[in-house]
Amino acid sequence: MDKTTDRRIIKSKKAIQSAFLEMLLDDGFDAITVKDMTEKADISRKTFYLHYLDKYDLLxxxxxxxxxxxxxxxxxxxxxxxxxxxxxxxxxxxxxxxxxxxxxxxxxxxxxxxxxxxxxxxxxxxxxxxxxxxxxxxxxxxxxxxxxxxxxxxxxxxxxxxxxxxxxxxxxxxxxxxxxxxxxxxxxxxxxxxxxxxx
Structure with a gap:
């Protein structure tokens, strides 16, 4: 894995986690969906599933x-x-x-x-x-x-x-x-x- 790819992974995961934590505080865990998270993080669902199985895996x-x-x-x-x-x-x-x-x-x-x-x-x-x-x-x-x-x-x-x-x-x-x-x-x-x- 080259440094560019590594930086992209870090950036994507940081965006996902940031969106998740914001929604966790605003809406509560039960209300969070992958669709809402990816929209908030401005990434595709495919990118999310490259890193996590679901919101429980992320948690x-x-x-x-x-x-x-x-x-x-x-x-x-x-x-x-x-x-x-x-x-x-x-x-x-x-x-x-x-x-x-x-x-x-x-x-x-x-x-x-x-x-x-x-x-x-x-x-x-x-x-x-x-x-x-x-x-x-x-x-x-x-x-x-x-x-x-x-x-x-x-x-x-x-x-x-x-x-x-x-x-x-x-x-x-x-x-x-x-x-x-x-x-x-x-x-x-x-x-x-x-x-x-x-x-």
Whole structure:
């Protein structure tokens, strides 16, 4: 593939994704059609199907990018305190609130919820492995991940009357207490390192 072709592909996919995101925010996922997307992006349907199977395939690629950004964010904040790291993570959702609002507003994007839940559980598992010698932490991980996801969903759907900083601080403190308790339960020794942010 030469550079000219590569640039055309990038340009086409960027136009498609831009049109999709604009329609997602304005109309909601369920109302989006390939026909409307291609008209808005000023490309042919043939060009769309060269890159994506359907709008769900397009959404999956965008969600992949979102998970990558969250993973990079987790790497950047590894050395922060638990509460500070949680605030930084929640601020990502604040900065992309309309996008997440659109995704959480319809059952058609339930795959996104599952992907995000799995991601949160994976990151929590890394932290639990650091502080707890318990072998079976599946229930604890699922409990905490569902709690975090539920709070995030309520926030982006405007169901809270407090700011993101306060929400993140409370969530961070609660997770810290839960993980600290798991740490104490698995090893009563007082000489353990304090828990770190969930990712």
């Amino acid at each position: 999956n690629e965008i969600v992949d990018g979102t998970i990558e950004e969250l993973t990079e964010l987790c790497e950047k904040k590894k050395d922060l305190g638990f509460v500070e790291g949680t605030v930084l993570w929640f601020n990502y959702f604040e900065n992309h609130k309309p996008f997440f609002n659109a995704l959480f507003s319809t059952e058609s994007t339930i795959t996104f919820r599952h992907r995000l839940l799995d991601f949160i559980m994976e990151q929590l598992n890394l932290k639990l492995e650091e502080v707890s010698s318990q072998k079976n932490t599946e229930v604890l991980r699922k409990f905490m991940a569902m709690a975090v996801l539920g709070v995030l969903e309520s926030y982006v759907l405007n169901q809270f009357h407090v700011g993101i900083e306060e929400i993140a601080k409370q969530v961070g403190e609660l997770l810290e207490q839960i993980i600290l308790q798991a740490q104490i339960t698995s090893d009563p020794s007082p000489c353990k390192t304090p828990p770190q942010p969930p990712c």
